[in-house]
Amino acid sequence: MLEGWVIVGASFAYIGLLFAIAFYADRRADAGRSVIANPWIYSLSLAVYATAWTFYGSVGRAASDGVGFLPIYIGPTLMIVLWWLVVRKMIRIAKLNRTTSLADFVAARYGRSALIGGLVTVIAVIGILPYISLQLKAISTSFQILMEYPQIVMPAKAGALSVMQDTAFYVALFLAMFTIAFGTRQLDAAERHEGMVAAIAFESIVKLVAFLAVGVFVTFVMYDGPGDIFERAARRPDLAALMTPFGGAAGGYASWVWLTVLSMMAIMFLPRQFQVAVIENVDERHVKRAMWVFPLYMLAINLFVLPIAIGGLLHFPDNVDADTFVLTLPMARGNEALALLVFIGGLSAATGMVIVETIALSTMVCNDLVMPLVLRLRKYRLAERDLSTLLLDIRRAAIVAILMMGYFYYLLAGEAYALVSIGLISFSAVAQFGPVMIGGLYWKGATRAGALTGLTAGFLVWTYTLLLPAFAKSGWLGFGIEFLERGPFGIELLRPTQLFGLTGLDQITHAMIWSFIANVGLYIGVSVLGRQSAAEHAQATLFVDVYKQTGERGLQWRGTASASSLQTLLGRFQGPARAAELFSAYARERGLKSVEELEGDAELVRYAELQLAGTIGAASARAMVATVAQEDPLGIDEVMTILDEASQVIAYSHRLEDQQRELEAATSELKAANDRLKELDRMKDDFISTVTHELRTPLTSIRAFSEILHDNPDLDAAERQRFLGLVIKESERLTRLINQVLDLAKIESGLALWNTGELDLREIVVDAVNATSPLFRSKGVAIETAMPALVPAVVADRDRLTQVLLNLLSNAVKFCPAGTGRVQVRLAADIGGVLVEVRDNGPGISPEHQAMIFEKFRQVGDTLTQKPSGTGLGLSICRRIIGHFGGRLWVESAPGRGSVFSFVLPCPTAS
Amino acid sequence: MKRPGRRGTQLACLFLLGCLLFNFPMLALFNVPAKILGLPVLYAYVFTVWLLLIVLLAVVMERKD
Amino acid sequence: MSHRILIAEDEESIVASLEFLMRRSGFETRTAADGREALQCVADFHPDLVILDLMLPFKSGLEVCAEIRARPEWRETRVLMLTARGGANEEGLLAGADDYLSKPFATRELVARVRALLVLAPLRPEAGS
Structure with missing residues (x-):
C-alpha cells in the first residue's frame, strides 16, 4: 500500500491543508477576527522550535548519549521562566519601534546602526543555512526510506541523485511558494503573518501527535512498556551505559551545562523563535500561558525519545541509522499507516521550521542587508521612484535565494554530519546574539562599538572553531585534516578544535567557551572604554527604560521636514495611496481637517520614520528620513544633558506647567462662577425689591380701605359695600401674586410637581x-x-x-x-x-x-x-x-x- | 529602576531552583545504574524535576494577582 | 375756600381710597393716572398739594416733582411723595418733595401730614418773597 504515489499524494494533501489553513487565517485576520489572537495558538507557534532535528535527531542523539539530548529542551524551559521579564520587554520594545526582525532589533538598540543590522543578518544567514538544509535533508531521507518499504535501506548519498529526481528540491520549491504566498502578503513586515502562524500552530499539533503515536507504539506494542525496554537495555552493557551518561568525567557535565546555555540562547535568538515569540506576538499577555504550555509541549515530545532509541538499538543490528528509528521501527513491524503518519509528522516539523526561518531571514536580508546598500548606491536616483514593488521583489528573491542556498548546502554537505551536530552549530551561531541582546535590554552603557566588536569577535571565533573544522572535515578546504591536527602554519596552540590547548571538551562546548569569552569580553570592554553618541544614548534609554514610556516617544528628532516631502518619501516605499492614508490618519488623530495643515515637526518626522521602519527596518528608515529631514546639529554633551538628568527635570517642569495650566483654568472657572453668582445675587435682589413693590401696592389699598371703614362707621351702605369690594379684589390680587411668585420659585428650583x-x-x-x-x-x-x-x-x-x-x-x-x-x-x-x-x-x-x-x-x-x-x-x-x-x-x-x-x-x- | 514585583521575584527564584536542580552535583547524585519503578533513576529524576518546574511555573503565571 | 389736592397715582384702588380720605377731610380733589396728566392738572387745577406716586407711567413721580419745583409759579405747591419701595426715600426729598410716605401707609398719618403741609405752607421762606 505504501507506494510512491500514496506518499507523494499524502505530502501534497498535507501541504495543501497548510495552504488552506493559512489562507483561512489570513482571511479571518483581514475581517478583523483573528484566529491566532489567543495564548494557546501562541504557545503552539513557539513549538516551531521542535524541528525535524527534534523529530528524528533526538532519538539519534539519545542512542549515543542517553539523556544527553535533553539540555536542548531543558535550557529553553529554564529560559522561559524569565520570559515574563525578558521577552515581555522585547515585545514592548518591538511594538514601540515597529521592529521587523532580530537584526532590526539589535540595530535599533545600538543607534539604529546599519552596520550592526547587516552583521547580525550575515551571522544569522551563515549560521542558519545549514540548519535549513538539515530540514530538507530530513524530508528527503525520510521519503527515500519510506519508498523502499518493505525493505529497510539507508538512503544513498544525496549527491547520487540528480536534482530533478530529488524530493528535497521539490520540497524547497514548494516551501518557497508557501513562504512567498503567506510571508510577503503585506509590505509592512511589522504587521503580522497571521496565516503563517496559524499553519505553524497546526503543524505543531501534527508533529506532536505523530511522535507520541510512534512512542506509544514502540513502548507498548513492540515492547511491554518502559519497564520492559529498560530491563532489556540493562542486560546489554553497551546500552546500560546510556543510563549513566556522565560517566564520572567532568567533561560530561560541562557539555551538559553548555548545551543548556546554548539552548537558552537559541530559544530567544534563533531568527524563527524571535519571529514567533516577539514579532508575531499579538498580545504580550499571551506570554503568560505560553510560559508553561510550551515547556509542557517540549516535555511531551521528549518523553518517548529514550524508549524509542533503546527500542531501536535492541531491534536493529548496526546497519540502521539511529536518526531514522522513528520511521524505521513502525516500518519494521509493517505498520504502514503509522509510518506514513510519522513521515507527515517529520514533514510538518521540517516545513514549519523552514517557513518561519525563511520569512525571518528574508526580512533581515531585505531590510538590513539589501535595502541599506540599495539606498546608499542609488540614493539620489531613487528620488522619483516607487519602491514598494521593489521591496516586495527583494523580499521574494531573498526567500527563493535562501531556500536554494539551503538546498545546495544540503547537496554539498548533507552527509558530512549527523543531524544533531549541524543543529548545534547553528545554535552556537545565534548564541552570539545573546550578549548584545540581553545587555542591550538592561545595560544603558552598552555601546555600538562594543556590540560591533563583541559580535564580530564571537562570530569569528565561531567560524574558526566550528565552521572551519566542519568544512575541513568535509574536505572542502585545500588544507584539510592536517590543518585541524597541527594548527595553521603548524602552530599547535591555534588548533581550531583545541584552541590555546584547551582539550577534553566536545567541540561545541569548546567553541562556546572561546566565542563567549571573546564576545562578552569585547562587548563589555569596548563599551566601558568607549563613549556613546547622542543617538545611541537615546536608543539605549528607549530600550532599557521601555516600561517607563507610555507609548509616547522621547525626543528623537529635533529637526523638521516638510510634511509633503515626508509623505512622498513614505509613498515611495509603501505606495502613494497607503502613505496618503497614513498621513490623513495622523492628521485626524491630531484634530486637523486635512494633511495640508500638518506641520513637519519632530513628531511627524518620528511618525514617518516609524512607519518606514515597519517596511525597511530601523536603520534604513533613519537613513531615508535623514535625506529629507534637517536635523539640527546637537552636541553630545547637550543631548546627554537633555536625556540624562534633564529628562527628569523636563518631566517635572512639564508636570508643573500642567498643574499651573490646570490652576489657571480652575481660577478662571471660579471667576466665571463667581461672576455668575454675583449676577444671580443681583437678579435676586432686583426680584425681591420688585416683589416687595408689587406686594406693597395691593397691601396699600387694603390697609387704606380697612382703616377708612374702621374710622368711619357712619359710611353709607353703598359706599361701604364698594370699599369692601375693593378690599376683596386687592386681597385676591395679593393672593394671586403670592401664588405666582411661589409657582415660579418652585419651577426654577426644580421642586415643582409635574403630572x-x-x-x-x-x-x-x-x-x-x-x-x-x-x-x-x-x-x-x-x-x-x-x-x-x-x-x-x-x-x-x-x-x-x-x-x-x-x-x-x-x-x-x-x-x-x-x-x-x-x-x-x-x-x-x-x-x-x-x-x-x-x-x-x-x-x-x-x-x-x-x-x-x-x-x-x-x-x-x-x-x-x-x-x-x-x-x-x-x-x-x-x-x-x-x-x-x-x-x-x-x-x-x-x-x-x-x-x-x-x-x-x-x-x-x-x- | 522598576522593582521586579512579587511575580518577578517568584520567577527569579524558580529560575535559580531550575539551574540548581539541572546541574552538576544534583545530576551526579542520580547518575547511578539503579532503577525506580522500572525506570533508570536519572531519566526519572530529570523528567520529574522538569514536570515540577512546569507545574510551579503554571501556578505562578496563572494565579490572579 | 377749601384746599385743592391733586392725586397723581396709577393704581385705581389707591386713588379711590385717597380721594375718599381727602374729600372726607374737606378738600377739593382731582386725580391723574400718569405723569404727563399730573403736570397738566397742576397747570389747570392749581392744586395746593400734590399727592405724588413715585412710579407713574410716562413720567415718574421724581420727574414730575422736579418740573413742579422748576416752575416759579408753582413754588407754593406742596408735594407729598408716596413710595412703594422701602428705603430709597431721600431721592424724593432731593427732587424737591416736601414730605414722603411709604406704602402701605396709615390713613390718619397721611391726613395729618397733608394738613400739616398745608398749614405750614405760608411759613415757608420762599412763600413770602
Whole structure:
C-alpha cells in the first residue's frame, strides 16, 4: 500500500491543508477576527522550535548519549521562566519601534546602526543555512526510506541523485511558494503573518501527535512498556551505559551545562523563535500561558525519545541509522499507516521550521542587508521612484535565494554530519546574539562599538572553531585534516578544535567557551572604554527604560521636514495611496481637517520614520528620513544633558506647567462662577425689591380701605359695600401674586410637581377657550380657533399647559381693542412637534420690548397710557413651563400689527 | 529602576531552583545504574524535576494577582 | 375756600381710597393716572398739594416733582411723595418733595401730614418773597 504515489499524494494533501489553513487565517485576520489572537495558538507557534532535528535527531542523539539530548529542551524551559521579564520587554520594545526582525532589533538598540543590522543578518544567514538544509535533508531521507518499504535501506548519498529526481528540491520549491504566498502578503513586515502562524500552530499539533503515536507504539506494542525496554537495555552493557551518561568525567557535565546555555540562547535568538515569540506576538499577555504550555509541549515530545532509541538499538543490528528509528521501527513491524503518519509528522516539523526561518531571514536580508546598500548606491536616483514593488521583489528573491542556498548546502554537505551536530552549530551561531541582546535590554552603557566588536569577535571565533573544522572535515578546504591536527602554519596552540590547548571538551562546548569569552569580553570592554553618541544614548534609554514610556516617544528628532516631502518619501516605499492614508490618519488623530495643515515637526518626522521602519527596518528608515529631514546639529554633551538628568527635570517642569495650566483654568472657572453668582445675587435682589413693590401696592389699598371703614362707621351702605369690594379684589390680587411668585420659585428650583402624560392639545385649547369666553364676551373681542382633525399627542402636564394657554388668551384679550378685537388660535403639526399660535390684533410690541416681556415683572404696559393689570409673571412662567417639556415659546410682533405668541411642543411619535 | 514585583521575584527564584536542580552535583547524585519503578533513576529524576518546574511555573503565571 | 389736592397715582384702588380720605377731610380733589396728566392738572387745577406716586407711567413721580419745583409759579405747591419701595426715600426729598410716605401707609398719618403741609405752607421762606 505504501507506494510512491500514496506518499507523494499524502505530502501534497498535507501541504495543501497548510495552504488552506493559512489562507483561512489570513482571511479571518483581514475581517478583523483573528484566529491566532489567543495564548494557546501562541504557545503552539513557539513549538516551531521542535524541528525535524527534534523529530528524528533526538532519538539519534539519545542512542549515543542517553539523556544527553535533553539540555536542548531543558535550557529553553529554564529560559522561559524569565520570559515574563525578558521577552515581555522585547515585545514592548518591538511594538514601540515597529521592529521587523532580530537584526532590526539589535540595530535599533545600538543607534539604529546599519552596520550592526547587516552583521547580525550575515551571522544569522551563515549560521542558519545549514540548519535549513538539515530540514530538507530530513524530508528527503525520510521519503527515500519510506519508498523502499518493505525493505529497510539507508538512503544513498544525496549527491547520487540528480536534482530533478530529488524530493528535497521539490520540497524547497514548494516551501518557497508557501513562504512567498503567506510571508510577503503585506509590505509592512511589522504587521503580522497571521496565516503563517496559524499553519505553524497546526503543524505543531501534527508533529506532536505523530511522535507520541510512534512512542506509544514502540513502548507498548513492540515492547511491554518502559519497564520492559529498560530491563532489556540493562542486560546489554553497551546500552546500560546510556543510563549513566556522565560517566564520572567532568567533561560530561560541562557539555551538559553548555548545551543548556546554548539552548537558552537559541530559544530567544534563533531568527524563527524571535519571529514567533516577539514579532508575531499579538498580545504580550499571551506570554503568560505560553510560559508553561510550551515547556509542557517540549516535555511531551521528549518523553518517548529514550524508549524509542533503546527500542531501536535492541531491534536493529548496526546497519540502521539511529536518526531514522522513528520511521524505521513502525516500518519494521509493517505498520504502514503509522509510518506514513510519522513521515507527515517529520514533514510538518521540517516545513514549519523552514517557513518561519525563511520569512525571518528574508526580512533581515531585505531590510538590513539589501535595502541599506540599495539606498546608499542609488540614493539620489531613487528620488522619483516607487519602491514598494521593489521591496516586495527583494523580499521574494531573498526567500527563493535562501531556500536554494539551503538546498545546495544540503547537496554539498548533507552527509558530512549527523543531524544533531549541524543543529548545534547553528545554535552556537545565534548564541552570539545573546550578549548584545540581553545587555542591550538592561545595560544603558552598552555601546555600538562594543556590540560591533563583541559580535564580530564571537562570530569569528565561531567560524574558526566550528565552521572551519566542519568544512575541513568535509574536505572542502585545500588544507584539510592536517590543518585541524597541527594548527595553521603548524602552530599547535591555534588548533581550531583545541584552541590555546584547551582539550577534553566536545567541540561545541569548546567553541562556546572561546566565542563567549571573546564576545562578552569585547562587548563589555569596548563599551566601558568607549563613549556613546547622542543617538545611541537615546536608543539605549528607549530600550532599557521601555516600561517607563507610555507609548509616547522621547525626543528623537529635533529637526523638521516638510510634511509633503515626508509623505512622498513614505509613498515611495509603501505606495502613494497607503502613505496618503497614513498621513490623513495622523492628521485626524491630531484634530486637523486635512494633511495640508500638518506641520513637519519632530513628531511627524518620528511618525514617518516609524512607519518606514515597519517596511525597511530601523536603520534604513533613519537613513531615508535623514535625506529629507534637517536635523539640527546637537552636541553630545547637550543631548546627554537633555536625556540624562534633564529628562527628569523636563518631566517635572512639564508636570508643573500642567498643574499651573490646570490652576489657571480652575481660577478662571471660579471667576466665571463667581461672576455668575454675583449676577444671580443681583437678579435676586432686583426680584425681591420688585416683589416687595408689587406686594406693597395691593397691601396699600387694603390697609387704606380697612382703616377708612374702621374710622368711619357712619359710611353709607353703598359706599361701604364698594370699599369692601375693593378690599376683596386687592386681597385676591395679593393672593394671586403670592401664588405666582411661589409657582415660579418652585419651577426654577426644580421642586415643582409635574403630572406628565400624553395629551391631545386640541382638548386643552378647547378648554382654555371655553374658560376665557366670558372674558372675551365682556370686552367684545371675537375668538376663532383653527385646528386639524388630528394632531400628534404631546407629553406634558395638562394643568400646566392649560395655565399657559389661559395666560396667552387673557393677555391677548387684555391688549385687544374693545369691540373690534379679534383673537385667533391656531393648532398645527410642525416638524417634530405641535405648534400653537395665539394671534391678536392689539397694538403690537416693539422689537426692543419683545425680549423684555418674558422677564419677570416686565410689563410692556409701562409705556402705555394705561397700566395693564396682572402680575408681570405670567409669560415668564409660561416660558418655563414650555421649556420644561422641551418646547419653545416666542413672540412675533410689530407695533400696530398685533402680536402672535407661539409655542412648539415636541411629540415623541414624530421623532 | 522598576522593582521586579512579587511575580518577578517568584520567577527569579524558580529560575535559580531550575539551574540548581539541572546541574552538576544534583545530576551526579542520580547518575547511578539503579532503577525506580522500572525506570533508570536519572531519566526519572530529570523528567520529574522538569514536570515540577512546569507545574510551579503554571501556578505562578496563572494565579490572579 | 377749601384746599385743592391733586392725586397723581396709577393704581385705581389707591386713588379711590385717597380721594375718599381727602374729600372726607374737606378738600377739593382731582386725580391723574400718569405723569404727563399730573403736570397738566397742576397747570389747570392749581392744586395746593400734590399727592405724588413715585412710579407713574410716562413720567415718574421724581420727574414730575422736579418740573413742579422748576416752575416759579408753582413754588407754593406742596408735594407729598408716596413710595412703594422701602428705603430709597431721600431721592424724593432731593427732587424737591416736601414730605414722603411709604406704602402701605396709615390713613390718619397721611391726613395729618397733608394738613400739616398745608398749614405750614405760608411759613415757608420762599412763600413770602
